[in-house]
Amino acid sequence: xxxxxxxxxxxxxxxxxxxxxxxxxxxxxxxxxxxxxxxxxxxxxxxxxxxxxxxxxxxxxxxxxxxxxxxxxxxxxxxxxxxxxxxxxxxxxxxxxxxxxxxxxxxxxxxxxxxxxxxxxxxxxxxxxxxxxxxxxxxxxxxxxxxxxxxxxxxxxxxxxxxxxxxxxxxxxxxxxxxxxxxxxxxxxxxxxxxxxxxxxxxxxxxxxxxxxxxxxxxxxxxxxxxxxxxxxxxxxxxxxxxxxxxxxxxxxxxxxxxxxxxxxxxxxxxxxxxxxxxxxxxxxxxxxxxxxxxxxxxxxxxxxxxxxxxxxxxxxxxxxxxxxxx
Amino acid sequence: xxxxxxxxxxxxxxxxxxxxxxxxxxxxxxxxxxxxxxxxxxxxxxxxxxxxxxxxxxxxxxxxxxxxxxxxxxxxxxxxxxxxxxxxxxxxxxxxxxxxxxxxxxxxxxxxxxxxxxxxxxxxxxxxxxxxxxxxxxxxxxxxxxxxxxxxxxxxxxxxxxxxxxxxxxxxxxxxxxxxxxxxxxxxxxxxxxxxxxxxxxxxxxxxxxxxxxxxxxxxxxxxxxxxxxxxxxxxxxxxxxxxxxxxxxxxxxxxxxxxxxxxxxxxxxxxxxxxxxxxxxxxxxxxxxxxxxxxxxxxxxxxxxxxxxxxxxxxxxxxxxxxxxxxxxxxxxxxxxxxxxxxxxxxx
Ligand SMILES: Cc1ncc(C[n+]2csc(CCOP(=O)(O)OP(=O)(O)O)c2C)c(N)n1
Ligand SMILES: [Mg+2]
Numbered sequence: 001x002x003x004x005x006x007x008x009x010x011x012x013x014x015x016x017x018x019x020x021x022x023x024x025x026x027x028x029x030x031x032x033x034x035x036x037x038x039x040x041x042x043x044x045x046x047x048x049x050x051x052x053x054x055x056x057x058x059x060x061x062x063x064x065x066x067x068x069x070x071x072x073x074x075x076x077x078x079x080x081x082x083x084x085x086x087x088x089x090x091x092x093x094x095x096x097x098x099x100x101x102x103x104x105x106x107x108x109x110x111x112x113x114x115x116x117x118x119x120x121x122x123x124x125x126x127x128x129x130x131x132x133x134x135x136x137x138x139x140x141x142x143x144x145x146x147x148x149x150x151x152x153x154x155x156x157x158x159x160x161x162x163x164x165x166x167x168x169x170x171x172x173x174x175x176x177x178x179x180x181x182x183x184x185x186x187x188x189x190x191x192x193x194x195x196x197x198x199x200x201x202x203x204x205x206x207x208x209x210x211x212x213x214x215x216x217x218x219x220x221x222x223x224x225x226x227x228x229x230x231x232x233x234x235x236x237x238x239x240x241x242x243x244x245x246x247x248x249x250x251x252x253x254x255x256x257x258x259x260x261x262x263x264x265x266x267x268x269x270x271x272x273x274x275x276x277x278x279x280x281x282x283x284x285x286x287x288x289x290x291x292x293x294x295x296x297x298x299x300x301x302x303x304x305x306x307x308x309x310x311x312x313x314x315x316x317x318x319x320x321x322x323x324x325x326x327x
Numbered sequence: 328x329x330x331x332x333x334x335x336x337x338x339x340x341x342x343x344x345x346x347x348x349x350x351x352x353x354x355x356x357x358x359x360x361x362x363x364x365x366x367x368x369x370x371x372x373x374x375x376x377x378x379x380x381x382x383x384x385x386x387x388x389x390x391x392x393x394x395x396x397x398x399x400x401x402x403x404x405x406x407x408x409x410x411x412x413x414x415x416x417x418x419x420x421x422x423x424x425x426x427x428x429x430x431x432x433x434x435x436x437x438x439x440x441x442x443x444x445x446x447x448x449x450x451x452x453x454x455x456x457x458x459x460x461x462x463x464x465x466x467x468x469x470x471x472x473x474x475x476x477x478x479x480x481x482x483x484x485x486x487x488x489x490x491x492x493x494x495x496x497x498x499x500x501x502x503x504x505x506x507x508x509x510x511x512x513x514x515x516x517x518x519x520x521x522x523x524x525x526x527x528x529x530x531x532x533x534x535x536x537x538x539x540x541x542x543x544x545x546x547x548x549x550x551x552x553x554x555x556x557x558x559x560x561x562x563x564x565x566x567x568x569x570x571x572x573x574x575x576x577x578x579x580x581x582x583x584x585x586x587x588x589x590x591x592x593x594x595x596x597x598x599x600x601x602x603x604x605x606x607x608x609x610x611x612x613x614x615x616x617x618x619x620x621x622x623x624x625x626x627x628x629x630x631x632x633x634x635x636x637x638x639x640x641x642x643x644x645x646x647x648x649x650x651x652x653x654x655x656x657x658x659x660x661x662x663x664x665x666x667x668x669x670x671x672x673x674x675x676x
Contacts, residue, residue: 032675038627038666039449040675090449090626098626101449117453118410119383152382153414180383182358188382249675256359314628321632324621 008285010056014218015280016294017052018273021072023298024081025245027306028071028088032250036310037088039101040117042069046244049214049272050175051076053221054143061138062225063111063129065122066145068103069243070115073145079107081301085309092315093308099323119180120146120153123172127159130168130234139229143171149180151195152188157202163234164203171224172199172236175211181247182258196238204236211239212267214276242267328505334476335365335441335497338483339403341512343373346401349487350377352388353405353441362405363443363502385411389418392438393426393492401437401487407676409442409496410456423492424467439486441495444586446536446634447666448674451625457587457618459535462494463564464591469493469517470564472586474538476506478561481515489517498536498586500668520567522574526554529644530574530581532597534560537584537616537635544640547657553648563593571597572604579610580647582640589617614643631665 025043032041044051047069055076058064066073074084080095087094088102096104103117113129116122126144133140150156151174163170174195178185189195200206205227209220217239224235244264246253254264280286329337342349351369353362357380361367370378381388385406392402406412412419419440427435445455462470469491473479479497486493523538524545533541538559545555556574560566575581581601585594594615601613616635624633638654645652663670 035673038664038674039451039625040454090628094626096625098629099452099622099624101451101625103453104451104625117451118414120414121453149383152384154384154386155414181355182360183355183380187380258359315624315626317628317632320624320629321619321621 008283011215011218011280011285014052014056014214015276015286016298017055017076018048018214018276019294020081020298020301021048021051021075022273023295023302024075025071027302029245029250031306037102038090039088039103040248041088041102041250042248043245043250044069044072044243046267046271047175047177047211047241048072049217049276050173050211050239050241053214053217054173056218057221057225058141058143060110062140063113063126063133063142064145065113065126065129065143066115067119067122067147067150068115068117069147070105070145071102073115074105074107074112077107077112078110079105079112080109082305082308083107085305086312089309090314091309091312092319093312097319097323098315120150120155123150123156124159127163127168127170130163130170131166133169134166134232139169141169141171141225141228143173146172146174147180148174148176148178148185148195149188160199160202160204160236167233169228169232170234171228172204172234173221174236174238175241176238177241177243179243179247179259184258194238196236199236204234206236206238208238208240211241212270212272212275214272215279241272244268329476329508330502331476331479331497331504331506332364332502334480334506334508335483336367336369337508338480338487339366339369340372342403342484342487343369343377345512346488348399349401349403350395351403351405352379352381354381354383355407356380356405362407363499365502366405385414386418389415389440390422393418393423393436396436396438397426397434401439403439403441403487405441407443408454409444409458410453412440412442419468419492420465424465427491428467435490436492437490438492439483439495440492441497444496444498444535446498446500447630447668447672449625449627449666450623452622455623459496459563460587460592463593467492468564469562470496471517471562472496472498472535473561474501474533474535474559476504477508477513478515478521480508481513482517482561484512485514485517493517496535500536501539503669503671504539515561518562518565518567520558520560520562520570522556522570523559524555524557526556526578528554528578528580528648530556530558530571530578531584531640532558532560532571532581533584534563534593535586537586540635540637541584541640543637544644547637547641547652547654548644551650551652553644553650555644566597568600568604571601575601575605576608579608581613582643582647583613583615584635584640585615585617587618588620589615590620592617611647614647616640616643627664627666
C-alpha cells in the first residue's frame, strides 16, 4: 500500500515532466518560423517518457550525458528551462553562453554534464564519468542517452566493453526510434537484431521495453538504477519509441517519403502522454482538473521562459574570443 | 546555368555511366534530400548495388572503401559534414594515405571522400569546422576545394578517376551558386589553379567560399583604382605554386585567404612559400586572412565577428596600398542576416 501510494505521486511528477517536455518542444516548433532560434534543433515530441522517467528517478548528483536530441533529457534531469531557451536563441544568458546552441546543452547545477552533436560522441564520456564514480567510491550513477544510430559507431562497442570489463556504474539508455535521420534501421542493421540482446552478449545486463508506456519505462529504469547503486555494474536499456517531427527542425515530414503516414499515425495513437494520462485517470492518481492545472502552470512557465529568452541580451562581440582555455 | 550542387550530380552521373567500377555511398545518399540535392536520382539511375545508404559508422566505412578500392572499385564516399568524418581520420591517414608508399608502390587507393563544410544558422562548434589543413598536411592525400560549379564537376571527375585518395571539400554556401558547366566527361586537373581576375597591384589567393568573398571585394577595389590578381586555387594539395609565384612576381603583394583557423593554415603555408620564393620582389610583408583561433560559436551575435568577409579583404588591401577606401560604395543586397548566404537558406541544418 505504501509503495503504491509512493508510486502514485512519483507518477504524477513524471507526468508533469513529460508534459513540460512536450509543451516546450511544441512551443519551439510553433515559434521556429519566426527565425529567432537560429540553430539546428532536434525535437523529441513523442519520446518524452524515457527522459521524464530518468529525470524522476535519478538523484541530482547522478550524471547525465546526451546527444543531439537532448531537450527532453536536459529538462528531465532538472535543467533550467529559461537557460535552455535562451541558449537556443543564442543569448548570453543561455546555458552554454550562446556558444553551443540547441545541440550543445549543459546544466552543471544538476549534473547534466553535456550533450553534443557528433553521433556517439558522449558515450565514452558517460563511461568516464562512471569510472570517476567508481574511483570516488560514491554510489552515483552515470546515465548515457543514445539513439539507435549511435549503436553503429565503433566507439559504442569500445565504451560498452570497457564499462563491462571495468564494472562501472553506467546506465546506457538507447531510445530506438527506428531512424537515423531518414535512414530506416533496415539499411543499417540486420533484420531481426535486438540491440539489447546484442549488448547482453557483450556482457552487460540488458532489457528491452516499450518506450511509450510510461509506467513500464519507469519500472525498468527504476530497477536498473537501484541495481546499479547496489552492485555498481553497468546496465543497458533499449526502449522502442518514435519521433513525431522531422529529424531536425520544426515541421512534420511524413510527406517526403522516407516513412509512411500510417506508421506515423500508428505511433501517434500511442502517444506516451495520452496513454499515461489514461492510466493515471483510471488509477485515480490524477483528476481532469489536476491535468488542466498542470497544463496551465507549465504553459505559463514556458511562456515566461520564452519571454526571458527573447528579451535577454545577445553576448558581446568580445565573448566570441573568450573562454578557449580555463585561466 | 547549373548550380554547384547539380554540377556534383552531373559529375557523379558522368563517372558512373563511364565506369561500372564507380560506386557511391554515405549516410542519406538515397534519402529524399539526397545530400543537399547532390545525389538525387543516382540510386534510381544506377541501382542500389552501386548507390547505397550506410550505417552510422564513418571509420569502418572509410576502411571498407579502401579495401574495395584495392580490388578495382572506385568508391565515392560522402559526409554531410566534415566534422562527422573526423571519426574516420584513422583509416584515412594510417591506411589510405600510406598504402601506396608503404607497400613499395604495388597498389594504390583510388577513393574519393566528399566532405561538406557547414556555416551559418548556428552550425556552431561541431558542424562548421574548416579542417582542410589537416588533410593537406598529410603526405599521400590530395585535397581539392572548388568554388565554381564547373570546377565542382571537373574536379569530382578527376578525383574519382585519380588512382590516389582525394579529399573533396565542398562549402555548404556554394551549393546554390550557378555557373556554366560543360557537358560530358569534363575534367579539371588536380593541382591546377585558375586565375579569375587579372591585375597588377596585389595578388589575392583564395579557395572555396573565400573566392566568392574575394570577387565581391575586388569589385569595390577595382572601382577605387586597386588592380587585383585573383587566383582560385581549386586544389590545396598539391598547390599550383607556379601560378602563385608568377602572380606575386608581377604584383609584389600577397593576401592569402582561408576558410579555416589561421594557425598552421593553408594560407599560412602560402605566405611561407611566397616569402621564401619571392622574397626579392615583395614590396611588403605578405598577409593572410583566416578565421580566429577559436571554435565556431553558435550564437548569431558571435558569428558576426567570427567570420572574415569581403569588407575585411577590402580593408586589408586598402591598408597595404595605403589608400583610403570608401566602403559605402560596397552594396550587397542585404535583406537577410549575416548568418545565411541568402534568403533561400533557413537552416536548420
Ligand atoms: C559522427 C556523426 N555522423 C553523422 C552525423 C549526422 N547525424 C546527426 S543526427 C543523426 C542521427 C542519429 O540517429 P540516432 O542515433 O538514432 O538518433 P535520433 O536522431 O534518431 O534521435 C545523424 C546520422 C553526426 N552528427 N555525427
Ligand atoms: Mg534514431
